Amino acid sequence: MTILDGKLVASVTRQNIKKEVEEIKAMGLEKPVGLAVILVGEDPASQVYVRNKMKGCEEVGIKSFMCGLPADSTFEQVADTIKSLNENPEVSGIILQLPLPKHLDENPLLDLIDPAKDVDGCHYVQKGRLWTGRESLIACTPFGIMRILEHYGIELEGKNAVVVGRSNLVGKPLAQLLLDKNATVTICHSRTKNLGEITRRADIVCVAIGKAKFLKADMVKDGAVVVDVGMDRDENGKLCGDVDFAEVAPKCSFITPVPGGVGPMTVTMLLQNTVRAYKQQNNL
Ligand code: NAP
Numbered sequence: 399m400t401i402l403d404g405k406l407v408a409s410v411t412r413q414n415i416k417k418e419v420e421e422i423k424a425m426g427l428e429k430p431v432g433l434a435v436i437l438v439g440e441d442p443a444s445q446v447y448v449r450n451k452m453k454g455c456e457e458v459g460i461k462s463f464m465c466g467l468p469a470d471s472t473f474e475q476v477a478d479t480i481k482s483l484n485e486n487p488e489v490s491g492i493i494l495q496l497p498l499p500k501h502l503d504e505n506p507l508l509d510l511i512d513p514a515k516d517v518d519g520c521h522y523v524q525k526g527r528l529w530t531g532r533e534s535l536i537a538c539t540p541f542g543i544m545r546i547l548e549h550y551g552i553e554l555e556g557k558n559a560v561v562v563g564r565s566n567l568v569g570k571p572l573a574q575l576l577l578d579k580n581a582t583v584t585i586c587h588s589r590t591k592n593l594g595e596i597t598r599r600a601d602i603v604c605v606a607i608g609k610a611k612f613l614k615a616d617m618v619k620d621g622a623v624v625v626d627v628g629m630d631r632d633e634n635g636k637l638c639g640d641v642d643f644a645e646v647a648p649k650c651s652f653i654t655p656v657p658g659g660v661g662p663m664t665v666t667m668l669l670q671n672t673v674r675a676y677k678q679q680n681n682l
Pocket of ligand 1: 586589661
């Protein structure tokens with residue numbers, strides 16, 4: 399069994415991103431590669447995520463813009479911030495940190511982000527591009543999972559892949575990316591019947607449901623590749639994934655741990671998307 403080391407892949411990927419940013423800077427173009435993060439309110443978990451994004455930018459040489467708004471901001475105030483960032487030539491990518499305070503409806507706000515700057519891959523234009531096989535800005539977590547599988551040379555063509563979870567952020571785009579690599583893909587969700595029977599047939603099982611240690615050893619076949627997207631807490635409050643790692647790992651050929659698997663890739667792919675967006679905007 400091989401552990402799929404997300405920290406390692408993230409580090410290699412960041413070195414490459416740093417090189418790409420240096421090459422862009424060496425061209426002497428007027429506009430910097432820039433990422434703007436909008437944080438509404440003071441949710442502690444969101445503050446940590448935003449700090450990590452800022453640190454990541456610094457590490458690879460991307461200019462970052464932190465736009466903090468009070469928790470009681472109106473829809474119009476957040477909308478105006480997005481619109482001004484859309485117009486700002488120094489900003490190549492925009493992230494609206496989720497979740498938003500309850501009184502704000504996230505979809506109409508996400509829709510206001512210029513799709514060319516949608517480095518989170520959340521805008522329906524980018525999602526439509528992905529589903530129709532065009533070049534797109536891909537949601538960071540599934541993009542990172544594909545990078546891990548690629549790094550370890552895991553063959554996907556003709557394989558049975560099962561994605562458990564159908565969120566717009568993870569499950570759906572991941573299923574499409576696996577399909578693009580010619581896997582035969584099944585998407586499962588909370589209403590799926592006989593889930594264990596389906597996952598047991600899979601060569602690759604990806605779980606993104608937010609339920610601690612949900613995937614058990616009797617739900618995977620010997621030699622399966624298991625990707626754990628979950629970021630949950632176990633009964634002792636310790637960080638764990640959607641997969642019962644201790645039980646499942648011995649049966650796998652490859653498995654991502656939590657922490658240290660998919661997690662480190664998400665911010666890294668956001669940085670990658672920011673560079674990608676910059677290049678697209680500047681025809682590089
Ligand atoms: P989400 O939006 O809450 O979606 C959860 C999905 O899981 C839904 O499609 C739901 O089905 C399905 N589901 C829930 N219970 C299930 C069950 N018992 N059996 C089968 N399917 C079930 O979650 P998300 O945003 O995709 O996130 C999933 C997990 O990944 C969370 O733990 C989150 O923290 C983590 N995550 C990690 C990263 C990272 O960087 N590592 C990034 C994003 C998310 P229905 O559609 O039928 O309700």
